[in-house]
Each structure stands twice: as structure tokens, then as C-alpha cells.
Amino acid sequence: MEKDKVPQDEGITGGVTREVQYAVDKDGKYVKTFSKGWEPKNIVNELAWEDIQEQVDEANQKIKAGKASPIMHFMAKNQMNPTLLADYAELSKWKVKRHLKPRGFKKLKPEQLENYSKVFNISVAELVNFKPE
Amino acid sequence: MKLDFEHIPAGHCENGVISSLLKYHGLNLSEAMIFGIGSGYFFAYLPFVKLNGIPLASFRPVPGMIFARAAKRLGIKMKKQTFRKQPKRAMDELDKVLEKKLPVGVQTGVYYLSYFPPAYRFHFNAHNLTVYGKENGNYLISDPVMEYPTTLTYEELKKARFAKGPLSPNGKMYYPINIPENIHLKPAIIKGIKQTCDWMLTIPVPLFGVKGIRYLAKRVRKWPDKLGARKAASYLAQLVRMLEEIGTGGAGFRFIYAAFLQEVSEVMDDQRYFELSKEMTQIGDKWRSFSSLAAQTCKGRSSDPDAYNTISNLMLDIASDEEQFFIKLKKLIRNAGK
Numbered sequence: 097m098e099k100d101k102v103p104q105d106e107g108i109t110g111g112v113t114r115e116v117q118y119a120v121d122k123d124g125k126y127v128k129t130f131s132k133g134w135e136p137k138n139i140v141n142e143l144a145w146e147d148i149q150e151q152v153d154e155a156n157q158k159i160k161a162g163k164a165s166p167i168m169h170f171m172a173k174n175q176m177n178p179t180l181l182a183d184y185a186e187l188s189k190w191k192v193k194r195h196l197k198p199r200g201f202k203k204l205k206p207e208q209l210e211n212y213s214k215v216f217n218i219s220v221a222e223l224v225n226f227k228p229e
Numbered sequence: 230m231k232l233d234f235e236h237i238p239a240g241h242c243e244n245g246v247i248s249s250l251l252k253y254h255g256l257n258l259s260e261a262m263i264f265g266i267g268s269g270y271f272f273a274y275l276p277f278v279k280l281n282g283i284p285l286a287s288f289r290p291v292p293g294m295i296f297a298r299a300a301k302r303l304g305i306k307m308k309k310q311t312f313r314k315q316p317k318r319a320m321d322e323l324d325k326v327l328e329k330k331l332p333v334g335v336q337t338g339v340y341y342l343s344y345f346p347p348a349y350r351f352h353f354n355a356h357n358l359t360v361y362g363k364e365n366g367n368y369l370i371s372d373p374v375m376e377y378p379t380t381l382t383y384e385e386l387k388k389a390r391f392a393k394g395p396l397s398p399n400g401k402m403y404y405p406i407n408i409p410e411n412i413h414l415k416p417a418i419i420k421g422i423k424q425t426c427d428w429m430l431t432i433p434v435p436l437f438g439v440k441g442i443r444y445l446a447k448r449v450r451k452w453p454d455k456l457g458a459r460k461a462a463s464y465l466a467q468l469v470r471m472l473e474e475i476g477t478g479g480a481g482f483r484f485i486y487a488a489f490l491q492e493v494s495e496v497m498d499d500q501r502y503f504e505l506s507k508e509m510t511q512i513g514d515k516w517r518s519f520s521s522l523a524a525q526t527c528k529g530r531s532s533d534p535d536a537y538n539t540i541s542n543l544m545l546d547i548a549s550d551e552e553q554f555f556i557k558l559k560k561l562i563r564n565a566g567k
Contacts, residue, residue: 097484097514108348113376116240118261118484120510126261126488128238130376136524137473140466141348143527147281147463175340175352183393 102129107138148175156228165201166226167192170216184215234332234361236371236378240478240485241289242357244269245373246334247296249359251305253332254408258303260373262414265489266421267299270482271428274436274445280395281351283467286445288481290428292336292355292396298424302417306407312400316391319400320383323360326404332361332371336401338392344372344379354396356476360386374476414496419565422493426559429551439552446544450537458532465540466527469520480520483513501561508554515547 099119109115114130121127151172158164171181178196182189194200195212204212206220213223234253237260239245244260244267251258264270269289276284289295300307312319326333338354339345362369367380381389390400429438436444449468452461471481478485487509494502522543526536 097479097510097517108346110346110348112344112346113374115374116238116478118240118478118488124507126484126491126506128240130238134473136469136521139524139528140469141474143462143466143530144281144351144470145348180352180394183397 099127099129102131103134104132105135105138107133107135108141109133148172159226159228162198165196165198166223167201167212168196169226169228170212170218170223171196174216181215185211230327231362231364231369232327232330232332234359234371237373238376239373241269241476241482242373243292243296243355244299244485246357246359247299249371249373250332250334250405251408254405256305256408256412258412259488259492261485261488262492263299264295264482264485265425265493266302266417267295267297268421268424268428269295270425270486272438272441272481274441274448276436276448281467283464286468286471288471288477298421299417300405302420303412303414304409305405307403308406309401309403311398314399316387316400319390319402320387323402324363326402327360327363331404332359334359334403335386335390336398337386337389338394338398341385341389341392342372343381343385344370344375352392352394354392354394354398418493418496419562422558422562426555426562429555430559439548439555442544442548442551446541446548449544450541453532453534453537458530461532461537462527462530465523469523469527472516473520480513480516483509483516487513497565499565505554505558505561508550508557512547512550512554515543515550519543519547 097117097119099121102117102119109132114132116128117131118126119129152169155164155168155172159166159169171177176184178189178192182192185192195204209220209223213220216223232253235249237245237249237252239248239260241260241264244263247263248258248260271288271290273287274284275287278285310322312322323333323335334357336354337356337358338352339356340350340352342350342356358370358372360368361371367382368386370379370381372379390398392398432438432440435441449465452464456464473479473481487506490502490506490509494500494506519540522536523540526533526540
């Protein structure tokens with residue numbers, strides 16, 4: 097990689113920062129240069145976000161069909177699976193799985209709802225009243 | 230309170246933090262030098278470890294290892310602390326060390342680092358940064374992958390230090406407590422290079438080093454058939470992200486290693502390392518072609534088997550190049566040790 101060929105394709109860095117890219121200068125010596133980004137990286141990053149969005153969409157479908165509780169939406173949105181959510185909520189995984197179902201969700205006590213909404217960084221009302229579009 | 234700490238942007242967080250911590254204490258070693266001495270160059274394919282449900286391919290050893298090896302080989306003593314389930318204590322301890330005018334390296338989860346561009350923010354828990362002060366309740370942060378220093382609130386930093394899931398940091402923090410007056414670079418370099426050669430060439434499990442690249446190449450060929458177009462694209466995309474995304478200096482650390490070899494050629498006063506650095510640059514360039522080709526294939530999630538075949542062949546080609554390269558380097562370093 098030569099210094100003057102370091103790509104500057106703005107994308108995931110969003111104008112917030114630039115990344116260090118190692119490249120050789122005209123004397124063949126390595127230097128640290130800055131790159132605003134590179135199109136292939138932007139493409140694969142976008143794909144990863146597409147996968148997350150797909151899980152959110154799936155969760156929303158299930159909630160609409162009455163097969164899942166709002167927790168499933170926020171779990172997907174926060175890029176979590178039941179194992180990670182259980183870790184954050186300090187609950188066992190099987191309990192989290194029960195709360196992902198509408199029946200288990202209805203039985204949650206206020207302090208349990210509070211616990212989940214804290215993990216998702218939202219209010220209890222946002223959690224309880226969540227309706228997918 | 231703000232320490233007189235220089236923010237040095239780096240390719241890779243772990244080495245970047247160590248390099249700038251050492252610089253604060255008067256020892257000038259580049260990120261590339263730490264990376265090389267710590268045998269940071271590697272390849273591993275771990276089909277049984279899943280990241281986002283996708284088998285993990287890694288172009289480096291497990292987090293913390295590069296730095297532990299480099300410190301040991303240079304005779305630097307680091308103080309390391311973790312605080313399981315004690316966030317308050319972890320934050321108090323950080324404050325205490327800062328009061329002693331010592332910048333501190335901490336391990337964090339990327340998901341909670343508010344200063345990152347949103348596109349960066351995945352659950353990845355082995356990100357390192359330096360805390361170099363506290364002003365108005367906010368922590369002064371030198372994150373090597375950021376162009377400029379930033380800040381975090383108490384709550385943000387606490388959350389990031391206690392991110393959960395794989396590789397959870399448990400509040401891990403570290404700082405140098407003893408740096409020898411005379412650093413012996415040569416023996417450290419030799420040890421670092423030898424281990425890299427061995428790890429790339431001789432681990433008798435087909436998932437590591439050059440063999441691992443070949444193994445994965447064969448898998449990639451089958452992905453569209455086995456997984457379907459959509460999933461195959463996700464797999465390939467994650468592979469490219471491991472190679473290129475935040476903190477590799479490009480091409481899965483291959484360019485950082487090339488920079489390291491240039492420094493070695495100066496320390497050893499031996500032009501042959503400079504020549505090998507050029508070869509490593511070519512290997513890095515090939516990985517960049519791989520990334521470019523793979524990204525194009527992911528885009529639109531086409532399942533064109535020809536594209537996956539081409540990608541697989543390119544990986545096999547790179548594996549051969551890396552094999553030849555490390556055979557040469559191994560010969561060279563064996564004689565350097567005498």
C-alpha cells in the first residue's frame with residue numbers, strides 16, 4: 097500500500113474520525129497515514145447492520161403475531177441474544193426466554209420491568225407500550 | 230486533573246495503548262515494534278467459537294496476549310487488576326491511580342463508547358484505551374483508534390468497563406510499574422519473530438497459521454452451496470471485517486508487521502529484513518485485493534459460485550506466499566540468534 101493510494105472513501109467513520117493506515121512513502125519507508133475510510137469496509141459494515149435490522153424486523157413480526165413480547169424487539173435492537181441479555185439482566189437464560197413470550201412478559205413485576213428497561217436504556221413505559229409499526 | 234499525556238493515534242488499540250503508556254514513562258517504542266515483539270501476527274480459524282452466530286476467523290492471538298508477551302520480553306513490569314462484579318471499586322481504583330499521576334490502560338466494550346461513530350458500535354469487549362485524567366467529573370480518554378482525544382462520563386466509562394458477554398473486561402485496568410533502564414531490543418525481537426514463524430508454520434492443528442488459511446479457503450468455496458446466498462454473504466462480510474475493521478492498520482495487521490520489519494532492519498543493521506518487509510507489503514496488498522473482491526461479492530448478496538471460487542483461490546495463493554515468507558524469515562532469524 098502506497099501513501100498516495102490510501103483510500104479516502106467517507107462512510108462508516110461518518111466524519112467523526114479518521115483511521116490510521118500503514119503505508120509506504122516514496123522512499124519505501126513505512127509511515128502512519130490517515131484514511132477517511134475504504135469502500136469495501138463500508139460495504140461489509142453495512143451488511144452487518146442489515147443483519148441486525150433483519151433480526152429487529154423478525155422480532156417485530158413475531159410481536160405483531162402475538163408470539164413474542166416487546167423484550168424481543170429491544171433485545172434485537174441492542175444486538176443481543178438471550179444469553180447476552182441474561183448476562184446483562186443478571187437472570188438465568190431460561191427466565192429470559194420465558195419473558196420473551198407474551199405470557200411470561202405479562203407476569204413481570206414492576207421491578208423486573210425496571211431491570212429490563214435499564215439494560216435497554218429506555219423507560220418502563222417505552223418497554224411496556226411498545227408496538228411495532 | 231489532566232496528565233501531560235500525548236495522544237498517539239494507532240492502527241491497533243492494544244499496541245497503541247501500550248506504546249503510548251511507555252512513551253509517557255520515557256520509553257519510545259512504536260506500536261509496530263510492540264506488535265512484532267509480542268508476536269501479534271497470526272491466523273486462527275475457530276469454527277466452534279461463534280461471533281454474531283458466525284465462526285470466528287482471527288488475524289491475531291487472543292486479546293491481551295500480544296501485550297503480555299511484549300512486556301515479558303522487554304522486562305517491563307505491569308500492574309494488572311480486574312474487579313469482578315465490583316464496578317464502584319474499579320472506578321475508585323482508577324481514580325486513585327490517576328491521582329498518582331499515572332495514565333491507565335483499561336479494557337472496554339465498544340458498544341458503550343459514545344464517541345465512536347454509530348457504525349462502529351458492536352458488542353466487542355476487547356477494546357483498549359487510555360484514561361489520562363479527570364475534569365469536571367468526565368474522564369479524559371485517549372483512544373488509539375480515534376484521531377483526537379475524547380471524553381467519557383463516569384457512567385459511560387463504568388458501563389464500558391463492565392460490558393458483558395464474550396471477553397468481558399471485568400473492569401480490567403493496567404499500567405507500567407517498572408521499566409528497566411536498559412532495554413535490550415535485539416533478543417526481544419528475535420524471540421518475537423521466532424514465535425511468529427513457529428505459530429504460522431508449525432502448529433500441528435490445521436486451524437492455525439498458514440494451514441488455517443488453507444482450511445478456511447476450502448470452507449469459503451462451499452459457503453454459497455452450504456449456507457445459501459444470504460448467509461454466505463454475512464459470513465464473508467464478517468471475515469472482511471476481521472481483516473479490515475477498526476484496529477488492524479489494514480489487511481489484518483500485515484502492514485503493521487511490514488513496518489515492524491523495517492524497524493528491525495535498522496536495529497539489526499541488516500538490509501535483508503527491509504527486503505522481507507517489501508514482500509510482506511505485497512502480501513498485505515493481496516489481502517487488500519481479497520477484501521475488495523469479497524466485499525464486491527457480498528454486495529447484493531450474490532451467490533455466484535465463480536466469485537467464491539476466485540476468492541478461495543486467492544486465499545490459497547496468499548497462504549502459499551505467507552508460507553514462503555515465514556520459511557525465509559525463520560532461516561534469517563535462526564542465524565541472527567547466534
